[in-house]
Amino acid sequence: EIHHQNPPPAITRFQQYLQISSAHPTPDYTSAINFLTSFSNSIPSLQSQILYFTPEKDKPLLLLTWPGSDPTLPSVLLNSHLDSVPADPSKWVHPPFSAYHSSDGKIFARGAQDDKCIGIQYLEAIKRLIEEKNFSPLRTVHISFVPDEEIGGFDGMAKFVKSEEFKALNLGFVLDEGQASPGDEYRVFYADRQPWHIVIKAVGMPGHGSRMFDNSAMENLMKSVEVITKFRDAEFDKVKAGLAANSEVISANPVFLKAGIPSPTGFVMNVQPSEAEAGFDLRLPPTADPDAVRRRIAEEWAPSWRNMSFEITEKGPLRDHKGRPLLTPTNDSNSWWSVFKQAVTSAGGKLAKPEILPSTTDARFMRQLGIPTIGFSPMRNTPILLHDHNEFLKDSVYLEGIKVYESVIKSLSSFADSS
């Protein structure tokens, strides 16, 4: 039972972090970093530094370090991102940056699940291990708060992993964000799907709105949209038939359509335009063959014989430097996994069968370097609301997550035998 008049300090701090708007397109990174730095300064033995990877120094990355007693051992990184996707206040029952605490314990805010919860839970867990349990780690533990994850991470984690500072961390294992679990078991992720942004463009004959003719830009675009929709349905049918999980097929979802000749009242209605385009968000599971997808796009989705062209923007790596898919083993061959799993169990939690994440995180940049990385956000009995209106997390679930991290951080940082 959480008292609303006098909530525990951990709840108040979570609300304070949520009240800082770090939503795109204008994330307030400075306030977020100031808040986190001042909290971290109040925890003994945590060191902090701010790194920048853009010349404008407008995208800070906060790196905290809890030194272990044996700094020669590979260290543990706990990662989260500072930013969030935008929120349209008119679609929310409570303002998205109010962190409103309802009488049934829900804390409403953009970022409550994705992923400000885990960033500050890491710190609360470390604070308790130091102040209440008098625990000191064998391995060094690093905590990173990175910018720009939601826009691809290119000025954030993608640059960080290439830096000297990153190499010096000598990482053995990374925890990054996962997703909420509607059931009793925590979900856990060993891979991500990789995003490709596809824009297809059609050109064609312009003409009077009344004329029937072949090869208009609109006709060409709509034929392609039909072909892509068929592909989408076939992939989705595998999921509906129970043959594959959502995250094990290729998703191809339309995200914009752009055509027509603007006029002061809307669009010119009696002219058939000579250009039209559409955008798709594709997500490829690690098992997908990227060359086959590229061929399909060129030959079927945007064939030049239909006056189509296309652009593929691959938002991150699909393979490591040895050409292997980006997967972290979740079996006994990975002793980090065994330690992690045991720690969740001893905190009273249970892990669901490890999954591929349907969306994409910064974990891909660490996995590309061959560093074992697990996606995990300890939220169970919680609806999946990331990027949705009215995103919330229950206070009790949030506090339970801190206990899980206490156990996980303690075990990972005490783990003596690295293989």
Ligand code: MET
């Ligand atoms: C485009 S990189 C990933 C951004 C975001 N996390 C997503 O899954 O959509």
Ligand SMILES: [Zn+2]
């Ligand atoms: Zn997100």
Ligand SMILES: [Zn+2]
């Ligand atoms: Zn996220």
